[in-house]
Amino acid sequence: MLVTFKSGVCADVMMFVEVAQQMMEIMGKEFTPRGVFTVEQLPHAISRLKQAVAEDRQLRQGAAPPPKDEEEEEERRERVSITQRALPLIELLECSLRDEKPVLWGV
Numbered sequence: 001m002l003v004t005f006k007s008g009v010c011a012d013v014m015m016f017v018e019v020a021q022q023m024m025e026i027m028g029k030e031f032t033p034r035g036v037f038t039v040e041q042l043p044h045a046i047s048r049l050k051q052a053v054a055e056d057r058q059l060r061q062g063a064a065p066p067p068k069d070e071e072e073e074e075e076r077r078e079r080v081s082i083t084q085r086a087l088p089l090i091e092l093l094e095c096s097l098r099d100e101k102p103v104l105w106g107v
Contacts, residue, residue: 001016003105003107006092007102009095023089026049026052026086033106034105035106037096037105
């Protein structure tokens with residue numbers, strides 16, 4: 001199942017429910033089938049996502065030892081990082097904040 005984040009002022013962001021739940025947890029918001037980030041809540045949500053991205057990037061820069069074999073290397077390439085998942089959502093939230101529009105989500 002997909003969750004769509006939308007604000008009406010920039011492109012929608014769609015995520016699988018599991019990913020949306022993870023992003024909502026990072027932003028400090030309870031996941032429900034439908035909801036809203038008010039304009040007042042956007043700075044906090046953006047800040048938390050950016051912090052998670054910074055931590056993810058730092059972790060990925062030096063923490064991972066070299067792959068043991070081709071299979072492990074392929075498995076690493078297939079993983080999608082928090083950074084890759086969060087950046088489109090950050091862009092949507094920042095765009096909405098700039099235009100002072102709330103962000104709605106729904107299943």
